[in-house]
Ligand SMILES: NC(=O)c1ccc[n+]([C@@H]2O[C@H](COP(=O)([O-])OP(=O)(O)OC[C@H]3O[C@@H](n4cnc5c(N)ncnc54)[C@H](O)[C@@H]3O)[C@@H](O)[C@H]2O)c1
Ligand SMILES: CC(C)[C@H](C(=O)O)[C@@H](O)C(=O)O
């Protein structure tokens with residue numbers, strides 16, 4: 470198979486982890502005979518520095534000409550004081566909107582060998598396996614007005630939580646579709662005791678649920694959901710929620726896996742051009758030190774193999790290689806505790822070797838048989 474992949478490394482640890490994912494995809498290409506062509510584009514702070522724009526037109530054009538997109542992370546203190554349109558995060562919001570990447574899937578899987586890395590009790594996190602379906606192109610991030618203003622002579626600021634019914638219906642349908650291939654339960658998370666947008670969200674959830682009689686729907690207020698995620702995460706199968714609620718709940722959920730550096734995501738569009746990104750940011754506190762955990766980014770590329778290219782076995786191979794390396798006790802600094810940590814590049818190398826070495830083992834077994 471031949472595929473063109475747009476790689477947008479971004480800022481901070483973005484380029485470090487993106488490089489790792491590209492190497493892993495290279496190893497998959499080598500093992501299975503695929504030809505992946507990687508074309509690089511600028512986004513975020515590095516794009517501001519070079520082009521004066523957090524999402525240059527060339528980057529969007531590159532993405533549109535590609536079969537899938539890999540994105541590292543954007544942002545950092547260097548640009549924190551920039552005016553809003555010159556902030557790296559604007560590049561990320563714009564690419565999501567421009568490419569209509571309305572659904573962000575954030576799977577939370579537990580790793581037996583990382584049970585000790587979480588501050589939570591083993592009995593609570595064992596067997597955790599749920600999916601957060603985060604609406605990504607609406608809600609509080611995109612509603613207008615969003616500005617600094619004056620009211621009654623007082624300085625004020627306003628952001629708007631705006632959803633169209635159809636936008637809610639679209640994400641809700643996807644959540645039900647996914648839940649029907651999982652454990653048949655949707656938890657719709659909102660703040661319907663206060664927000665009108667949440668009351669509409671709830672109505673739509675009820676309406677869509679009628680088309681999926683095999684799926685159980687429950688509603689949960691977001692503040693309670695934040696608590697339940699830590700107290701009893703096994704109750705969840707598919708969580709569907711508004712853009713900002715999903716952002717916050719998913720970082721919280723990363724604690725169940727032991728590190729933010731473990732969680733991948735896929736941002737899906739209706740057009741079939743999808744973007745794959747870890748849920749973490751540019752981690753300025755560790756950037757440039759070869760310390761970042763590349764696994765979230767590597768698992769995002771596995772998701773790309775599966776969802777964009779239909780390469781199920783190849784995706785399984787990457788995920789299995791990650792599990793084997795973790796099972797063998799190898800850890801980056803975020804998970805190493807008092808053990809000796811692997812650097813980012815050592816971790817990538819270990820996973821790569823695992824992928825290629827398995828191939829060799831299969832050949833030896835074939836010859837023996
Ligand atoms: N998708 C994105 O591009 C994205 C996501 C979140 C934050 N950001 C941006 O990143 C910048 C920093 O934000 P922040 O510090 O609040 O969040 P962050 O996710 O960058 O980091 C939070 C903490 O987690 C750690 N961490 C994150 N990823 C890690 C990894 N792969 N391996 C090991 N440790 C990791 C960091 O070292 C830090 O201590 C901000 O500019 C923010 O806007 C971007
Ligand atoms: C950087 C920021 C705009 C982004 C978001 O809130 O969507 C990030 O936190 C994420 O989770 O991808």
Ligand SMILES: [Mg+2]
Nearest residue numbers: 716717720748
């Ligand atoms: Mg976030």
